[in-house]
Amino acid sequence: MTHEGRPGATVPRAAGTLAVAGLAGLAARFTRARAAADRDWAGRVESRLTGIGEVAEVTILPLVERLTIGEAGHSRLRGEAGLSYLVKAGETSILFDTGLNLRGDERSPLVENADVLRVDLTALDGVVVSHLHPDHVGGLRMARRRTFGLSPAPLEPRGLPAYVPTEMTHDRADVVPISGPRVIAPGVAVLPPLPAVVFLGPVAEQAMVVNVRGFGLVVLTGCGHPPMERILGVTEQVLDVPIRAVVGGLHLPVHPWGTPFVPQAVLGNPHWPWQPIGERDAADVIEQIGARGPRVVALSGHDSTPWTFDAFRQAFGDGYRTMRVGSELRISAA
Numbered sequence: 001m002t003h004e005g006r007p008g009a010t011v012p013r014a015a016g017t018l019a020v021a022g023l024a025g026l027a028a029r030f031t032r033a034r035a036a037a038d039r040d041w042a043g044r045v046e047s048r049l050t051g052i053g054e055v056a057e058v059t060i061l062p063l064v065e066r067l068t069i070g071e072a073g074h075s076r077l078r079g080e081a082g083l084s085y086l087v088k089a090g091e092t093s094i095l096f097d098t099g100l101n102l103r104g105d106e107r108s109p110l111v112e113n114a115d116v117l118r119v120d121l122t123a124l125d126g127v128v129v130s131h132l133h134p135d136h137v138g139g140l141r142m143a144r145r146r147t148f149g150l151s152p153a154p155l156e157p158r159g160l161p162a163y164v165p166t167e168m169t170h171d172r173a174d175v176v177p178i179s180g181p182r183v184i185a186p187g188v189a190v191l192p193p194l195p196a197v198v199f200l201g202p203v204a205e206q207a208m209v210v211n212v213r214g215f216g217l218v219v220l221t222g223c224g225h226p227p228m229e230r231i232l233g234v235t236e237q238v239l240d241v242p243i244r245a246v247v248g249g250l251h252l253p254v255h256p257w258g259t260p261f262v263p264q265a266v267l268g269n270p271h272w273p274w275q276p277i278g279e280r281d282a283a284d285v286i287e288q289i290g291a292r293g294p295r296v297v298a299l300s301g302h303d304s305t306p307w308t309f310d311a312f313r314q315a316f317g318d319g320y321r322t323m324r325v326g327s328e329l330r331i332s333a334a
């Protein structure tokens with residue numbers, strides 16, 4: 001028996017049909033985009049990268065992270081759910097991502113933290129943007145304008161090289177779009193941007209690698225949206241140096257309830273909305289990284305939770321570290 005003959009049932013039924021059609025359309029688009037991303041990633045891998053060179057040591061100082069070393073007396077350091085790391089590889093200083101600055105403050109958390117930590121942001125040799133999401137390019141307005149910024153008032157010196165994974169512009173910096181692996185300084189390279197699909201839509205993300213003499217490769221990731229097996233697989237296809245460290249965001253906001261500032265749990269979800277990022281995802285990533293025998297695994301708190309920190313600490317023991325503003329990670333053969 002149906003309700004078809006009943007007067008008045010037509011309007012709600014039409015609205016219901018429209019809503020279902022709308023959801024089905026969204027679902028179809030998500031499925032198509034995800035299938036395309038799965039198909040395309042292999043095509044992004046070009047020939048091997050030769051002549052990357054090496055450095056004796058790399059230091060990675062988080063300038064923007066959700067967690068800070070505030071407890072240790074630097075209460076002026078600000079934490080926020082974005083990412084920006086100062087990477088010193090040999091003689092080269094590179095800023096990897098430019099934070100979130102959620103409130104659009106004239107003095108961004110990046111600028112304030114750099115001041116407290118006595119980092120001169122005008123003395124950079126380059127900027128690498130991992131991907132065009134607000135928590136990595138300096139905020140929502142920057143992302144909407146398809147640009148990046150250390151702060152709303154531009155600080156970037158004119159001609160500063162900026163390596164970006166997708167179409168972006170900048171008023172002052174010299175924007176270099178990356179489509180394949182590229183050496184950007186002695187011992188430092190960016191990898192081909194890999195496509196990923198999350199709730200926010202499709203995104204291309206590039207990783208940065210530093211080749212440390214006698215140690216191996218240090219892989220830096222922003223959010224880690226492309227599956228870890230792809231990020232590591234591409235690194236191995238492009239470079240003939242073992243991966244010994246993975247540092248940055250791996251996008252594992254597992255059990256985010258009660259953890260403040262992890263909007264990434266919803267906005268960056270690669271699954272269907274009713275399937276949150278969970279323990280299985282974390283186990284997969286741990287397995288992928290663990291298979292490489294890493295000596296250092298350092299996780300960003302901007303897209304992870306205390307549950308994730310514990311899981312990684314258990315898996316990697318003394319080699320594990322949680323990234324915090326103001327706590328420098330130093331890697332060398334010694």
Ligand SMILES: [Zn+2]
Pocket residue numbers: 082083133135136222223249264302303
């Ligand atoms: Zn992120």
Ligand SMILES: [Zn+2]
Pocket residue numbers: 131133223225268
């Ligand atoms: Zn992201």
